[in-house]
Amino acid sequence: MSRPLEILRTVFGYDRFRGAQAEIVEHVINGGDALVLMPTGGGKSLCYQLPALCRPGVAVVVSPLIALMQDQVSALRQLGIKAAALNSSLAYGEQVEIERRMRGGEIDLIYVAPERLMTDSFLTQLERCQLALFAIDEAHCVSQWGHDFRPEYLKLAALQQRFPEVPRIALTATADGPTRNEIVEKLSLEDGRQFVAGFDRPNIRYRVAPKGSSSRNQLLHFIRGDHANDAGIVYRLSRAKVDETAQWLQEQGFNALPYHAGLDKSVRAANQDRFLKEEGVIMVATIAFGMGIDKPNVRFVAHLDLPKSLEAYYQETGRAGRDGLPADAWMVYGMQDVARLRQMVEGSDAPDAQKRLEHRKLDALLGFCETTRCRRQVVLEYFGDHCEPCGNCDTCLEPVESFDGSVAAQKALSCVYRTGQRFGAGHLIDVLMGAETERMTSLGHDKLSTFGIGREFGKEEWRSIFRQLVAAGLLRVDVAGHGGLALTESCRAVLRGEKTISLRRDAVAKKTASRGRRGAETLAAPGDEALFQALRTLRLELAREQGVPPYVIFHDTTLLDMARERPGGLDELSQLSGVGQAKLDKYGESFLEVISLFEG
Incomplete structure (x- = not known):
């Protein structure tokens, strides 16, 4: 390993390998196939870039996005490495010249999209080259059960048949057990080694809060208090919300830009370019933005809407703090988010088995949101990893008070039943608190046994209770109707008093002093x-x-x-x-x- 260490020092500027990097590099240099799972910012790219410089020939890197290719090629050229990307943004003459240099052994790493790589013409070109390795970046895109499925990735298994002597290394930062198994199967990596380097990102502080009357004001307080001049990403679920939020942040004096698939391609490219090349830009985006973003000094990722799963949440929050300096993952959520995501799952054309899986993934995410435990422990356990209480999440820094919520749960569940299992939390809370409204009288709900039996809690406390009952699987959001709450089979034991339930008592939001620039x-x-x-x-x-x-x-x-x-x-x-x-x-x-x- 003397030559890899020398290259690590003289080219990349690092004195030593991190974690499993040395073992992975040696394995690939010796011609072995590998699946590498390493947290964002953990040094995945080095695991194929360094072997590419040690093995003779050109390394072919499969990358899903043009912007990502260009970003990585720019970084490699700064190091004096001969790297290039082949994509549709280049003129025909430039593409021909790059292919000539590739055949002539004048390029160390060539970045291509899977669509181009698997064309007959490009594969024929590769047969005329000396090949160092194939690196398949963002390998979770091969999984139909994952959160970033790209059907083009399924064709990459053919590389093993066509170039059996060329080592292949698949890399991702986000894959639970089933997704890992699918990557191995779909890419024919059964004979390769798996390197799972752990999922912990200790520099990221996780914070989750219930949505208040204005989630935008909650976001504003967070950014002004902790990240006034920092680069960050704000995720929204819809294009309209992206545009609205970006404009509102601009009005508050921030350098904020929108990004979603509905924008003109040139506008998206220009906004991404500004985010990468300027300091202190906030990108407001749908999940169309972010895969493989290499910007290391993103100091916060904020979610104003729930992501679809813990994998998506981990992937999106992992775009913060890639440089290892302190960063924040901040999220607010409410019952409407749950209803909207359930509806999206039910309204999709996915087979029933996939819908059941998506619902289970959403349940796991809700459990993370409502936990009283260390949030980092919940995230890591989902991926089969573990840690001690981290001291760097909201539940560790301000431990959550819990209480025996069995009676409160019985009252809430009974109210759902008595009102016909078709009303949302707002009306149910009015019933429990005995609100004397015209609607209450017209429905006859002021005559129910549950009318006014919940005055010991305020509206926000009841909202928290209903949210937690949904997260615990005792209530479900009726997505076929109008978002009303309905009982599940699991609630019977609680209603009968056979099972107790512990609930979290949400803290009243406090004004906190600015911590200034994290780091x-x-x-x-x-x-x-x-x-x-x-x-x-x-x-x-x-x-x-x-x-x-x-x-x-x-x-x-x-x-x-x-x-x-x-x-x-x-x-x-x-x-x-x-x-x-x-x-x-x-x-x-x-x-x-x-x-x-x-x-x-």
């Missing part, structure tokens, strides 16, 4: 923060000159090291993490000049 606490000496900002300014200027994202020049983590260590020359600068030889030669003097201004 600033790593700069202790006077003037370090000013130097860090000056280095970021230089980085942005250099990036704009080249038309590349700032982080492909240096990550924030490297700039923080510069601000702390204040290297006095190229030798000292070369010792910092992330400073390889090509970047040292290209940028070293410029950054040292800025550092020198802060000396003395």
Whole structure:
């Protein structure tokens, strides 16, 4: 492994491998197939990029999105690596030239979409090349049970028959047990090794709260309090909500942009380009945005609507804090979110087996939202991983009070039954609290035995109780009707008093002081923060000159090291993490000049 270590140091600028990287790299260099599961930001790309430089020939990287290809190629070229992408954004002449260079052994890594890779003409081209390996990125796209299914990925199994001597490495950050099994089966990786590196992202703080009267104001308080000048992503379920939220954030003074499939292709591309290349941009998006986004300094991911599953939630929140610095995963949700997602599942053309699976996945997500336990433990257990209570989620930092909710649950369930199992939580709460309204009288619900029996709780407390009963599977949202609540078989034991139920008592939202830029606490000496900002300014200027994202020049983590260590020359600068030889030669003097201004 002496040569891989030398390349790791001189090209990538790192002194040592992380976790299972060394074992994976050695396995692939020796010609072995592999499935690699590693959390976002854990160094998956290095697991194929380094073997690509050690093995003779060109490495073919399957990538699902043009923007992702371009981003990774830009980063590799900064390291002095000969990388290229073949996609529809290139002129015909450029494509021909890249294919010529590929056949001539002048390219180390070529990025292609699965659709192009599996054409007869491209496969014939590859037969005329010396091939180092195939890397299949975002491999969960092969799973029909996953959250980002791409049917084109199913064809990739043919690579094993056509190029049996070329090692294949499939990589993903998000796959539960069934999805992993499907990846192995669909890509014919039964004889390959599986490397599961754990799913924990300890730098991400998980926070979930019930939706209040204005979820937008909750978002505004969160961003202004913790991330006023940071890059972030806000996920919404619909295109209309994306446009509305982006415009509203702009009105509040934020640099916010929309992204969804309904926008013109050129607008989407321009907005994504600004998000990658500018500092402090907030992208408001549907799930159409984000797969493989490499921007390392996204400081928060916010959900104003529930994602479809814990896998989707983990994948989307994993776009925060790829650089290892502190980041936030913040979410609010309410009963309407549950009803909307249930309706989407039932209204789809999926077979019944898949619908049942989607409902189970949603149930697991609701359990995560309503848990009184450490949220990180719940997420990791879903993926077959585990950890001690993390101390970096809301339930750890502000432990949730729970109470024996058996009687409250009986009252709520009885009210659902007495009113005919067709009303939503709002009306049921009015019945329980004895609201004397015209509608109540016209329906005759003021004569029910459950009328007014729940005055010991306020409206928000009852909303929380109903939400938790849905999450616990004691009530279901009737998606065939108008979102009314109905009893499930599981509620019988609670109604009969044969089973007790513990409920969480939602804390009243508190005003919290701004924590400022997360990660600033790593700069202790006077003037370090000013130097860090000056280095970021230089980085942005250099990036704009080249038309590349700032982080492909240096990550924030490297700039923080510069601000702390204040290297006095190229030798000292070369010792910092992330400073390889090509970047040292290209940028070293410029950054040292800025550092020198802060000396003395």
